[in-house]
Amino acid sequence: MSDYGSDDELFDDVNADDLLLAGSKRENSSDDDSVQHPNKRAKQSSTHGQYDDIARSILKRDFGYDDFRHEQASAIRAILQGENVLVVFPTGAGKSLCYQIPGVAFEELDAAGLTTRHSKTASIGAGITIVVSPLIALMKDQVDVLQRRGISAACLDSTKTYEEQRSINASMQEGRLRILYCAPERLNNEGFVESIKFVPGGIRLVAVDEAHCISEWGHSFRPDYLKVARFVDEIKAERVICLTATATPRVADDVRRAFNIKESNMFRTSPYRPNLQLHAEVIKTSEEKFPRLLKFLEKHDGPTLVYVTVQKQAEDLANHLSKLGHSTAAFHAGLPIERKIQTQDAFMAGDVRIVVATIAFGMGIDKADIRNILHYDVSSTIEEYSQQVGRAGRDGKPSFCMLFLCRDDFWLRESFVRGDLPSRQSLQKLLEEIFINQTKAKLPDGGEVIKLSQLVLGKDHDIRPNPLGIILATIELRFGLIRAITPEYSAYQYEAGDGYNARVKTDESSEAKAIVGHAKRARRWFTIDVNVAAKDAGLLRGDIVRKLNQFNDKGVIRLKASGVANRYKILKKLPETRKQVAEITDKLHAEMEAREKDAMKRFQAVCDLLTDSQCFARTLTRYFGMELPDGKSKCGHCTYCMTGKPVMLPPKPHRAVNMAGIREVLAACDVRDDPRFLARVAFGIKSPRVTQLKLDKKDVFGSLEDQDFESLLREFTKECESVGFDPDEKFS
Template sequence: MDDFDSGDDLFDDVNADELVTKNKRPASQGHATPNGSGDSHNGGGSNSKRQRLDVVGVAQKLLKDKFGYDSFRHEQEAAIGSVLRGENTLVVFPTGAGKSLCYQIPAIAFADVDKLNGENRDFSGITIVVSPLIALMKDQTDALKRKGIAAECNDSTKSFEQLQEISADIRNGRLRMLYCSPEKLNNEGFVESLKYVPGGIRLLAVDEAHCISEWGHSFRPDYLKVARFVDEIKAERVVCLTATATPRVADDICKAFQIDQSNVLRTSPYRPNLHLEAMATSTDDEKIPLLLKYLESHDGSTLVYVTLQRQAEVLAARLKSAGHSAEAFHAGMKAEEKSSIQDRFMASEVRIVVATIAFGMGIDKANIRNIIHFNTSGTVEEYSQQVGRAGRDGLPSHCMMYICHEDWYIKENFARGDLPSRASLEGLLHDVFERETVKGRNGEEVIKLNHNELSQSWDIRASPLSIIFATLELRYGLLRAITPEYSSYQFEDRGFYNKMAASDGSPEAKAVFKHAKRARKWYTFDIKAAMAGGLSRADLVRKLNHWSEAGAIMLKAGGVEHRYRILKKLPSTHTQYKKLVSELHADMEGREEEALRHAQEVVDLITGKKCFAATLAEHFGIVAAQTPVKVNINGIKKILEVCDVRDDPRFLARVAFGIKSPRVTKLKLQNSSVFSSLEDHDFQSLLKEFTKACDEA
C-alpha cells in the first residue's frame, strides 16, 4: 500500500460540510507578531490597527491576483490574519469551504508582511504542508505551479533526480511551499535538511489535523510526531486544518500545538440543501430492492458507500445487471484502475460508484446528487464527511442510509479485532527488545523490524501494531523511528542493462553486476552481500535508481524494514515486562471501547428524536443559538442593490447565506462581497425579508 493511501480501515477517514457558526475572537485579544515577539495588539493604538488592516490588505490582494476571488468566505480572512500575525491557529471548515487558502495565501504573503514589519530578510522562508493524501498534494502543487507559485511535493512517486532538484530548491530558498506526508517525518535526512532552510520554516500547515487525536475517528500514529517536528525544525507558527473535530479532538489539537481557544475558527457541518434520511431493514438482502427503487427516482451522480471490498464488487455488478452505469472502487484495486474510475466519475461518464471509504478524500465534484450508505457509517464524523460530498453546487441533494442489525455486527467485528491478547503483546515486546542490534550512522544502537512479519507472528493487526510502536516512542521514550529501508531490490533488463554495467567502471556498478542474480525475467540484487565489500547502501541504491531513470532497467523495491534507534535501556526483567504489557493493554482496551462508542453514536444519530442536522451540529460542539440574530436590514438592502433579481426570494436568501447555484455562478455573485455576507443569520428570517422585497417590487 502507498504511504498516502487511506486504505479501507473502518475507523480511518474524515470530513463534514458547509455553513456557519464560529468562535469570535474578542476585540481585545493580544497577538504575537510574525517573528514571534509576542507584542500585544489590543486595538487601542493606531499603529496596531494599521498593521492589522495592512496584513489583511496583503492577503486580499493575493486572493484577487493569484486565486481570482474578490472576497474571502466564512472565517478565511480571520484565519489568514491570525496566521500572518504569528499565531498558532486551528481551522475547522467543512470540505469545499476553502481550508487550503488558509495556508496557501500566508505562504506567498510572508515577503510582503516582512516589509510591513520593517524586517529585511534575504529569503522569505518556506511553508511545509503535512498531508496524508498523495493525490491531493499533487493536485494542489500542480494548481499552484500554474499560478506561478513555487510549490512541490516530496512523495514516494518522485524519481531520484526529481528529489535532488527539490532538495536544491529548498537549499537555495527557491520554494515557497513543500508538501509531504506524516510518514516522511521518520526520515532523518529530510528532517535534518529542513533545519537549515534559508529564511527558516515560516509556517507548518497540518492538514487532516484530527488524525493527531488518539480519540478521534481516524487516529494515525505518525501524526503524533508532527508536534515534535515543529520544535525540531523551529517552525515559526502552525495552522491545523480539519473538516471534522469534536470538542474533545479540537482540545487535543490545541494542546499539541499550543493553540489559544480564541484562534479556533469553526463552521457548522450543516447545509440546508442536503436532505438527510435513513431507513431500517431486517436484513442486508432487503436493502437491494430499496436501493434499486431509490436510484430510479433520484437522478444524477451517486456514491454508494459499503463497508467491505467484496460488497463493493458484488453490489456494483448487481447494479450493472439492472441497467445502471456503475463501477466498484476499493483500496484492493490497482492504482491505474482506481484512477480511471475516479476520472470517469468526475467527468460524469460513470454515474454510480460503489465504494469503500477509500474513495472520496480529495474529490471535488460539485454536482454529486446522491450519497447512499448501503451499510451504516463507522462514525458520525465519517458520515458527516461523506454526505458533505453531495450538493456542493448548492442545489438540492439527497443522502440515504440503510441500517440493519448485520451492520452493527460488522462494526463490532472491526472494533474487537484490533485488541491483541496479553500473550501476543508480551511476545511482541520480547521479540522486539531482545533483537540483535546494528550500529547506526553515528554509532547508536539500531533495531531493524519488518512490521508485516511481526503482525503475522504475533497476531496483531497493522493499525494497532503501529499504535504500539508510536506509544513506545512518544510516551515511554524507548525507541525512535528513523529512516526505513527496503530489504529487497529486483529489476528487469530493458535491453540496456549489460551494456550500461559494462561501461560503468564505478565500484557500485561492479557490485550490482556481481550480486544481481537472474531468475527467468527478474534479477534479484543482494544488497547486503554488496555492502559487505565496504560500499554504502545509499550509493548502491543511487546507482540502481540512476540506471532505472536512464531506462536500462525497471526497478522495484520491496520488503520495507522499519528501523528504530534505541533511546534508553530497554525492559529486561519479568516485572518490567509485565508492567509495560499491563499499561499498553489497558490503553488498547480503551481504544476498543471508544471504537464501539463511535459506532453507537451513529445508531443514536439515526434513531434519536432530533433531526439529523441538529444532532450533527451538537456532535461537533455547535449548539443552536437560543435567540436568533436580528436581521441586518442594511445588509439586506446592500444585496438588493447589487443584485436586481426580484422573481425569486429564495435565490436572494441563498446569496446572503452563501449557497452556490447555477444562477449564482452565471451572475458571478459568488465573487461578490455580498455573497455569504449574512451567513450568521437564520435562513428562514432572510427568506421572509427577501419575500417582502420581491412582493413590493
C-alpha cells in the same frame, strides 16, 4: 499509502556546506495583547490590514473569489504573522485556501518587508510550503487545480516516474516550487528528511491536513501522524497550520498541544449545512437494500456517491448497477493507481454519475455539484458520517443524504473493532520480543537504538498492522521508553548513468570515495552497505545518503532504496524480565481494551444519532461541541423533523450460545493458547495467524457471526482453561 520501496525519493543537491539550516521556529505570541503600548497596537493594526490586503488580492487574482468565508481571513492572518494555527471547518468550507494562499503570499510579504526572517538562506528564495496529506487522490486533485491557476505546486507519491521526481526536485532547488504535497509516511524517508532541511529559503509553512489523525482519540488515529510534530522541529519550519473537519473538543485539544497552538488561534465553524437533508431508513434485511437503492436512484438525479464497507462490495454493487444501465464505477484502496485516477477524473468531469466507494474515496474531492450521498451500510463513527455527507451540495443547492440502517450490518462493524485488540498473551510476547530479545545498536550521539520489522512482528505475534502501529506509538507516548526516529533503508542500489566515471569516480570528497570504495557491482546494479561505508570512512550515515542523493539528482546514477528498518531510540532503561514486561502489558492491554470499548461506543453513537427523538442536524452539531445557528432547535428537513417520529431500529436479537457450533470450531482448530483467536475464527475475523493456518478457508470461519462476541470469548476461554491455559499468568 506507504511510500516505502516505491523508488520515488526526493533529494536535494544543494551543498550542505554552503547553506545553514533554512527557516527558524517561531514562538507563538502572548495571548494577552491588551498590555501593548497604543502606538504598538496601531502599528500592529496597520500591519494586519496589509496582510489582509495581500491575502485578498491573491484570493481574487489566483483563485477567483471576491471574499473569504467563515474564519478563513482570521486563520490566514495569524499564519502570515508567523503563528501556529488550528482550523476546524466542515467538509467543503474551504480549509485548503488557509494554507494555499499563504503558500503564494510569502514571496509578496518578503518583498513588502512584512516578514522578519531568521534564516541565513532567506535571500536565496521565498521558501516552500509542505502539505502533509493522507491520500494520493487528494494530493493529485489539489495539485491539478493549483497548476491550472498558475501556482507552482507538486506532489510526491508512488505514481511519479523517475523523470517527474527529478523535475520536482529541480523546481525546489531553483526556488520555483511554492507548495509541495506529501504523505505522512514520506516523513519516514531519511533521504527526504535530510535534504528538505536545505531547501533554499527554508520551510515557511507545514500544513497538516486531516489533523485529527494525530489524536489517538480521533476516529482515524494514524501513528505516522505522530511524527509530523517531530518533522516540523527537525526541519525548523517557521509555522504550522493543522486542518480537520471532524475534531471533537477532546481531539482539538490533543492537536493544539502537539503543535503548541494557543487556544485563540483555533478557528472553527459549525458543521451544520442548511442545504443538506439528512435522512435514515430502516432496512429489515440486507437482501432488501438493493431494491431500495434502485428506488432511491430513480427519485434522486445528479452526481451520487454510494458508500459501502468492503472492497468486494464496492465492485459487486457497481457491476450490478452498470448492468442495469446506470453510469457507475467502483473505487476502493485495493484498485490500481491508474484505475483510481481514471475513476476520480471521470466523476469530476461528469462522465460517471455514480461512484460506489469505500471510505478511501472523497477526501479533498473538489466537486461542488454532488447531489446525493447514500450510505449503503451504517457508518462506523459520527465523524466518518459527517465527513461523507459534507461532500454533497458544496454549491449550496439542496442535496439529499440517505443512510440505510440494517441490523445485518452490525456484525461487520463489530468485526472491524474486535479484530484490532490482540490477546493479552500475544501482547506479552510482542513486548518481550521488543524489549528483551532485540539487539541494540549504538548511535553516533552515544545513545542506543533497536530496529524492528513491523511486518515480521505482526506475523509472529498475530497482530494486525494498524493496532501494531498503535501499540508502538503508545509505548512511546505513554511509557516514554522508546522514541521513533527516522527509519533507514537496509539496502541501497544504483545503476550507473551517463558521466558516472567522469563525475563520481573523480569526485574527491570523502563521501564519494567511500561510495566508490564500497559499491559492489553485479550485472547492472551496484549495491552499497551505507552503514559499513560510513563507519569505515569515519562519516555519518546521513553524509553517504546525501551524496548518493546528489548523484541521483544530477542523473549520473539512478538510485533505488529498499528494505525499510523501523528504528527506535531507547530513552530509558528497557524492562529486562518477563515480570517487568508483564507490568507494561497489563497497562497497555487495559488501554487497548478501553480503546475497543470506545470504538464500540462510537458506532453506537451513530445509531443513537439516527434513532434519537430530536433533529439529526442538531445532534450532529452538538457532537462537535456546537449548536445550530441562530438558536434553532431543528433543521426542519431531516427524517425526524419531517415525520416527528424517531427512526425505530428493531431490537438486537438475543440468541442462546450455539454450543454445537463452538464444538465444530474446536474440532477444526487445535489452538488452545488463545481464546480470543478462537472467537475471531468463529466470528469470521481475519488475522495474521488465521491466514497462516488457512482457517479462513474452512467452513467454520465466520460460522458463528450471528452470535454475541463476548459470549463466544467466554466459552472459548473455558475450553482453553480446561487444558491448562492461564489467562492471568504471572511472571517471576
